[in-house]
Amino acid sequence: MRRSMRKIVLYWMLNRVLVTCTCFLLGLAVWGLLASGDVWAQGKPARTETLAAGPYIIDVNLYQDPPYTDQPLQIGVVPHDSTLRLSGQIVAQPGLGTDATELRAKLTPTDDGRGTLEGTISLPVQGAWHIIIQLDGPRGSGSEGLDITVGAPGAMPAWLAWLIGSSPLVGIALWIWHQHEYRRRLLTKQRE
Amino acid sequence: MASSDAHSNAYSVMPGASGASIEAKSALGERRLRRISAWLLLFFLIQGELGAVWDREWHAYVGRDQFWTPPHTLIYSCVSGAGLLALAIVLIETFRYRRGAAGVDDTSTVSIFKVFHAPLGFSVLGFGALLALIAAPLDNYWHELYGIDIALWAPFHMMGVTGGLIGILGMIYVFASEAAIERQSSMHPRRYLGLTALEMGMILTMASLMNFMLTGFLQFPLVTIGTLHISTYPLPLAACGAFCFISAIRSTYRPGVATLLVLLLLLHTLLVELFVPWAIRVAVEQQGLAYRIPGKIPYFSLAYALLPLLFLISALVVDGIAYWKMRQEGKPISSIRSVAVIGAIITPPAVLIAPYILLSYTQYAPVFLPQPGLAVTPDVIALAALISVPSVLLMGIVGAMLGADFGDIWRWSKR
Secondary structure, rough: OOHHHHHHHHHHHHHHHHHHHHHHHHHHHHHHHHOOOOOOOOOOOOEEEEEOOOOEEEEEEEOOOOOOOOEEEEEEEEEEOOOOOOHHHHHHHEEEOOOOOEEEEEEEEEEOOOOEEEEEEEEOOOOOEEEEEEEOOEEEEEEEEEEEEEOOOOOOHHHHHHHHHHHHHHHHHHHHHHHHHHHHHHHHHHHH | OOHHHHHHHHHOOOOOHHHHHHHHHHHHHHHHHHHHHHHHHHHHHHHHHHHHHOOOOOHHHOOOOOOOOHHHHHHHHHHHHHHHHHHHHHHHHHHHHOOOOOOOOOOOOOOOOOHHHHOOOOOHHHHHHHHHHHHHHHHHHHHHHHHOOOOOOOHHHHHHHHHHHHHHHHHHHHHHHHHHHHHOOOOOOOEEEEEEEEHHHHHHHHHHHHHHHHHHHOOOOOOEEOEEEEEEEEHHHHHHHHHHHHHHHHHHHOOOOOHHHHHHHHHHHHHHHHHHHHHHHHHHHHHOOOOOOOOOOOOOHHHHOHHHHHHHHHHHHHHHHHHHHHHHHHHOOOOHHHHHHHHHHHHHHHHHHHHHHHHHOOOOOOOOOOOOOOOOOHHHHHHHHHHHHHHHHHHHHHHHHHHHHHHHHHHHHOO
């Protein structure tokens, strides 16, 4: 009697844990989807910097400032001399304290008649980055950079992250216990 | 319950009378559905573990430049594929259960939330895949905050790894339940090296589980005692080795299967090591990427490919004892006490051989790592040994005992 009661309680607990875990995980998935909504600016540049990339005077347009992690940062390069036909690339170097690798993206010409180049780059880690514009054209090559700070979603406290990350272990512990009982029943059945 | 038994026995009914023939056909269809799914899952698993090793090396040689790196694509297509397949099987089986189809009853399925009815393995696997998929965006979020080099011991890495582990265990259940149904039926399937194809699938999945452990075991943290660092990688090594060897023996009753497991694992690591450095070199060239450390380019590592050999002596010991027990008692390693003793016996060879194989592969190969420039006194070494030896033996014992539990379930459970 006591044994079957214990079994019922165990099943009830396991069922509750499974339902709670599933609801929790689905909730997390929904939160993850909502949290990754697009927020970049459209149309007008959010920041413009005038730079001298070797022999070329250019306006560098950032269409999002500050840019966000893992969202495509659109960069426009407008030469002051619109007759120039330039090509080049964007190089993103992680700044001090930013643990990431160097990234590159191509600049492609647009048809606006002003010799504008455009490119997009996604920066995967928050913090300081140095964006370098490397250009090639009739006057040779040149490069110049500007500093940006990449933003990220608000930091979750470490204890909460560990609580979420290790929550499946509770399920595993209960699962092992459940399987231990299941094995006992199976072997009893085999002996019969 | 009577109808349940009739259903479960349908697989052994030979086509003859029309009613029995239809039922047998339906049961055969059920078997085919689960077995094709099992082999598809194994394919996904091999794909995923290839992706996992590739990802580890990609981090080391190239760096995590974005979420959708080629190895991540391989991993997450595997997780999604396996998860969707498990979901499909759960829905199909629920439908067939409610229709009362032959071969789908309470003896071959479990109830999930009192709504669904599906084989235990697919349910466990689905839960593991869901967990791994949920961990992915959270892990990406953690990388966005703290950079690309956060180690394995990050909360959402652990969540993903746990999901992977649950998924692999689920796959073993899938193969094992089909092998149990086959064993208890009147069928006499062809055997390869003494094992049926389904048992071979189960052993291959166990080899994948061991490979999964080898993918991350060197990322385990260091424990510091005085001036001495202690590597904790022997702990998962001992637990996983003992778990897989004992469960393989207990689920198949075939001495020799532990050694076969090591040889299959060797084949895994060899193929993975042939593929991964080549794949990184090709991807770097094609995508115009740069290596993190200029000039540090990945090439085939014999040390990594031969890593499974560290388990060879342990496997031979398990097989030898199982053979002896089979001859004596007709059952391999039956009492829990002998399982625990075997767990303790097979741990030292693996743990002692590992550093020698790993020596040319990593600077963290030795278990005891003195801090550079600092003297290590004998009492520190004694204390370190006093803590680490029982810990690693305990892991071996616990692994073996869990292996015995799961091995018995995998032998007998038809769910």
